[in-house]
Amino acid sequence: MTAVEEQVADNTAPDRFGIRSKRSGEADERLAKTGRMTQLLRRPEAGAAGGLVATIIIFALLPGAANLYSLQGSMTFLTLSAELGIIATAAALLMIAGEFDLSVGSMIGFAGVVIGLTVRHLGLPLWGGIGCAFAVAILVGYLNGLIVVKTRLPSFIVTLASLFILRGLSIGITRAVTGRTQIPYILDGVPDPATAGLFNGHLFTGFFQWMGTQGWIATRSDGVPFVTGIPMSIVWWLALTVLAGYVLTQTKYGNWIFATGGDATVARNVGVPVDRVKISLFIYTACAATLLATIQVMEAGSADTTRGLLKEFEAIIAAVIGGVLLTGGYGTVWGVMFGALIFGLVQMGIFYTGIDTDWFKVFLGLVILAAVLINNWIRVKALGRGGGR
Amino acid sequence: MTPAMELRGVSVNFGSVKALQDIDIKVYPGEVHCLLGDNGAGKSTLIKVLSGVHAPSKGEILVNGKAVRFRSPRDAQDLGVATVFQDLGMISLMSITRNFFLGREPTRSRWPLSRIDKEKANAVAKQAMADIGIDVRDPTQAVGTLSGGERQSVAIARAVHFGARVLILDEPTSALGVHQAAMVLKFIIEARMRGLAVIFISHNIHHAYPVGDTFTLLNRGRNRGTYAKSEISRDEVISIMSGGEDLKAVEAEIQGLLAQIAARQSGVARQ
Numbered sequence: 001m002t003a004v005e006e007q008v009a010d011n012t013a014p015d016r017f018g019i020r021s022k023r024s025g026e027a028d029e030r031l032a033k034t035g036r037m038t039q040l041l042r043r044p045e046a047g048a049a050g051g052l053v054a055t056i057i058i059f060a061l062l063p064g065a066a067n068l069y070s071l072q073g074s075m076t077f078l079t080l081s082a083e084l085g086i087i088a089t090a091a092a093l094l095m096i097a098g099e100f101d102l103s104v105g106s107m108i109g110f111a112g113v114v115i116g117l118t119v120r121h122l123g124l125p126l127w128g129g130i131g132c133a134f135a136v137a138i139l140v141g142y143l144n145g146l147i148v149v150k151t152r153l154p155s156f157i158v159t160l161a162s163l164f165i166l167r168g169l170s171i172g173i174t175r176a177v178t179g180r181t182q183i184p185y186i187l188d189g190v191p192d193p194a195t196a197g198l199f200n201g202h203l204f205t206g207f208f209q210w211m212g213t214q215g216w217i218a219t220r221s222d223g224v225p226f227v228t229g230i231p232m233s234i235v236w237w238l239a240l241t242v243l244a245g246y247v248l249t250q251t252k253y254g255n256w257i258f259a260t261g262g263d264a265t266v267a268r269n270v271g272v273p274v275d276r277v278k279i280s281l282f283i284y285t286a287c288a289a290t291l292l293a294t295i296q297v298m299e300a301g302s303a304d305t306t307r308g309l310l311k312e313f314e315a316i317i318a319a320v321i322g323g324v325l326l327t328g329g330y331g332t333v334w335g336v337m338f339g340a341l342i343f344g345l346v347q348m349g350i351f352y353t354g355i356d357t358d359w360f361k362v363f364l365g366l367v368i369l370a371a372v373l374i375n376n377w378i379r380v381k382a383l384g385r386g387g388g389r
Numbered sequence: 390m391t392p393a394m395e396l397r398g399v400s401v402n403f404g405s406v407k408a409l410q411d412i413d414i415k416v417y418p419g420e421v422h423c424l425l426g427d428n429g430a431g432k433s434t435l436i437k438v439l440s441g442v443h444a445p446s447k448g449e450i451l452v453n454g455k456a457v458r459f460r461s462p463r464d465a466q467d468l469g470v471a472t473v474f475q476d477l478g479m480i481s482l483m484s485i486t487r488n489f490f491l492g493r494e495p496t497r498s499r500w501p502l503s504r505i506d507k508e509k510a511n512a513v514a515k516q517a518m519a520d521i522g523i524d525v526r527d528p529t530q531a532v533g534t535l536s537g538g539e540r541q542s543v544a545i546a547r548a549v550h551f552g553a554r555v556l557i558l559d560e561p562t563s564a565l566g567v568h569q570a571a572m573v574l575k576f577i578i579e580a581r582m583r584g585l586a587v588i589f590i591s592h593n594i595h596h597a598y599p600v601g602d603t604f605t606l607l608n609r610g611r612n613r614g615t616y617a618k619s620e621i622s623r624d625e626v627i628s629i630m631s632g633g634e635d636l637k638a639v640e641a642e643i644q645g646l647l648a649q650i651a652a653r654q655s656g657v658a659r660q
Contacts, residue, residue: 266479
């Protein structure tokens, strides 16, 4: 064999300049092998999962842990997590599609007012009032979405306008009709416990009662357990999380959500109905806010025009803690669930440890900063060096 | 033979700017048709007309001899005209498979349970890439982790897989290294051998001339002629691409400057 033939036969051997030629298909020797652990850490919810474990451990070591992690304490923080999780999941899907909805908090107040006024002052049955609230939500979400896709203005600005408009309408209409800013006694004289129970009831009450009679869980003096069952808010939260997770990762529509947030022009060029995806998600966030409003109205029996204040930011924070990128195109629903859990746990944890609750906000600010830094780091990891666009 | 794609008297105006005037182009199956021209010649506008991004102000587009109107790039794709855009047309945070099937996801089960058939999608994507000679390690890896050449390859494999009869490549090799550019050129030949009509836009004569069969020269928004490879030499193509006499003038100027420098240096040495 001549020297030339030898080189052709083994063209991966370095030539006289020490340069290795490349052949497609071969594993690149520069490609580091990634282990299972690294792959797990690269998942978008890795940071949130780690944060949740750390939070659980920290509060277990602080005074008040026994109360926080008791059945009653757990149910309380899980309910807080659930209420946030319902809107945070919706906010997360919209963020993955590259948009924000700042009107979520105002929508919670407005939906409550719609239920209160239609039931108390128009004499509609309870299901009718709730139906009206959802109809209004669909309209509000549609308008938010339509304005965003038609004007191409940042959704941040468009929904900031809706935030003020909806809050103003809630207060204005309620005061004009009732002379006050609250609508009390909504459930009084409404003979519809079945509809109310869908939102304020408890699941597995028989099981909890049985555990109470066995003496396994704490009961009141009359034998009724303190925790009568799993609140419906938690059931709604878990159901919506599983549904949203399935839609996002398993369906065509979910693929379109990622593509819309990843690069809307590219998505449009291959035929993804980008505008429809965005509008439908604005409708989803408005409906999620209305679901939360319904749960709160059914539990309190009253509506308050100031309900849901700042909830839009809490929802976005939970999504960001959960690994959803602020720039869109990346994130998971499971991460958002962890984010909501951290939120509820810290809020109740601070209460039980006896720390001044004012510190909750300081903590929140620090967590947001940490979460964003971790997210950026994870994205760079996910894309290898450089982190892509 | 009927051209796979044809433009008849196409003009595009942006306000008072005439970007393209009376363009006639015929592209045949199994042919690599190179579009050449300097910056501002109208290449980008022409690609946008061919791919369905812009509608022509005047004239008509024919696919397989039938007049068509594209309302969107997706319309063009559905008629078998696929474009691999310069900015790659890929979403870097999504996986190869998700990008490959974006907008045409294969599903299983019926609504409301219908979901993407991931096993099938991964297998098909891997196979489609293997068909044109790319071995993907893992079709679920993010496109952002691929090199520029690999991304171009995914885009070409996608176009071929979804039944493109006309493949438009906008500067596919401009951002690539030597090895990757060679890989992309190989795919162009591969696509041609499968009977596709390939429209290849490039600035690089070393890439365009070897693979091209036909060369159309654009200048100031007009078609200055279409030539078969046998009718035009590499040097002629170079001179047209660089703006004709300009290059010779620039070369002469550089020679003059070099001579001046040399003269000055010898002067310094003498002192």
